[in-house]
Amino acid sequence: MSHEFDKKDFFQTNFLHRVVDEDLKNGEYHREICTRFPPEPNGYLHIGSAYAININYTIAKKYGGKFNLRFDDTNPLKEDIEYVNAIIEDMTWVGFSPGERIFYGSDYCEEIYAYARKLIQKGKAYVCDLSAEEMRAYRGTLKEPGIDSPYRNRSVEENLDLFERMRNGEFPAGAKVLRAKIDMQSANINLRDPVIYRIIHAEHYRTGDKWCIYPMYDYAHPIQDAMEGITHSLCSIEFKDHRPLYDWVLQELELKEPPKQREFGRMNLEGVVTSKRYLRELVFGNYVDGWDDPRLPTLRGLRRRGFTPQSIQKFLGEIGVSKDESTVDISMLEHCLREDLKDKVPSIMAVLDPLKVVITNYPEDEVEMLEMENNSSNSALGTRTVSFSKVIYIEREDFMEEPIKDFHRLSPGKEVRLKGAYFIRCEEVIKNEAGEIIALYCTYDPETKSGSGFKGRKVKGTIHWVSEKNAVRAEVRLYDKLVADEGLLKDSALSWDEKINPKSLITLQGCLLEPFAKNPLKEAKYQFMRHGYFVVDHKHTNGEKLVFNRIVPLKDSWSKR
Known part of the structure; x- marks a missing residue:
């Protein structure tokens, strides 16, 4: 194209x-x-x-x-x-x-x-x-x-x-x-x-x-x-x-x-390997997933990562032309990408580290359809419908059994609002024999439904969630700089195994998404609420497996400068 x-x-x-x-x-x-x-x-x-x-x-x-x-x-x-x-x-x-x-x-x-x-x-x-x-x-x-x-x-x-x-x-x-x-x-x-x-x-x-x-x-x-x-x-x-x-x-x-x-x-x-010799060593040494590995600065890699042509054009136009060699902060490129995506990409709820929540006072077999707005200023993206049921999943980091100061999410005896749904209160924490938290028993307040005009008590925290009934399972890949310390590149005594940032690729299995993304198009992009922008990895997605690459987090350090 x-x-x-x-x-x-x-x-x-x-x-x-x-x-x-x-x-x-x-x-x-x-x-x-x-x-x-x-x-x-x-x-x-x-x-x-x-x-x-x-x-x-x-x-x-x-x-x-x-x-x-x-x-x-x-x-x-x-x-x-x-x-x-x-x-x-x-x-x-x-x-x-x-x-x-x-x-x-x-x-x-x-x-x-x-x-x-x-x-x-x-x-x-x-x-x-x-x-x-x-x-x-x-x-x-x-x-x-x-x-x-x-x-x-x-x-x-x-x-x-x-x-x-x-x-x-x-x-x-x-x-x-x-x-x-x-x-x-x-x-x-x-x-x-x-x-x-x-x-x-x-x-x-x-x-x-x-x-x-x-x-x-x-x-x-x-x-x-x-x-x-x-x-x-x-x-x-x-x-x-x-x-x-x-x-x-x-x-x-x-x-x-x-x-x-x-x-x-x-x-x-800054922090990006652009030497053709180094790139060949990484590819032919099988240290990366080919020339299109999303951690590489190749155009193939950027495309698979989810970068758009328009964001690359914008970046090249912004940096201008210098007479001398220069190093540009990668956050500027990421800023151009966010600016391009923010009004084009629909938002969905995705739970990357699921924690089971059972709403004990919700009807056993009931499935409720809720209208949800997209997190975008582009009204053309419209609204979507999500299902709500007795068993949902939230992010594990959104619960703390012994909450620290200013923690406004879910904890024992405390309430939060579920995005686009109800208030829930944590009543009981369920653990396995090893003492690991495996589920929460909560109750919901049916009078607090979003959009119902409810003007009663308030809570400080709102968290996203996914219903168990029709959650879509996916693998999610999070990326960071391939080489965290640029000084390592020049150290010939080190192997690539020693130079590569061990956190440059983190693969999360068993992530749960709302069904809006059940049958995504090739290279389809979404905003996962709170997590950033993501794209379908067309190289590894097939009829049995759905894989997403994180394009870029939501935080924009360049615009704050």
């Missing part, structure tokens, strides 16, 4: 808009503005990916231009069609539909190869036989210049011959690479004769075994941008030191009206 992006967010001015405005003013481009998002198809998109997409997508829309989705698929060892399909689907779901403008870096292999030959012919590239370890040693450090490769001065003819033989598969992986000939003395290590082609003998998901040499991203990226007519290649701040290489490639290949690379600060969420 596609969710059209909220166009009001297109025109929130940021420093990148000013860059584009200046370029248009100076007449630097004689074509429409065009941006791109170039994911490597070796994993699933996460909230940081959505931030980068949003920047590129909205700039293209703001200036009436084009937005390209281009897969950076020039490493067959990690890439798969599964990730390609997932990226397209997730972008469309959140509102960044690429439409027909989907491109693949692997489609440009011939052109990129031809450009590499041009660099060789200009004396700007050479085939090098140094091993990876030797190249690292020759490269130098931030304080020491690099050393020329002993193969740096091969003739143009020899380099062309070796490069063609590399393409023909005559050499094993790692035996040779093609390097740009720039400056081994450069203060920018990225310009110290970087590798631009390497040998990989592996099946590619699109081109099969046609190629056994593949270009490096820093070399292929500017060429792909130029071929697609990209005007502004917008990427995260870690690529700033790579920009001189981006410009060098375009200049040496003499490409007209070259695209410009400009950088923005990365967005991190």
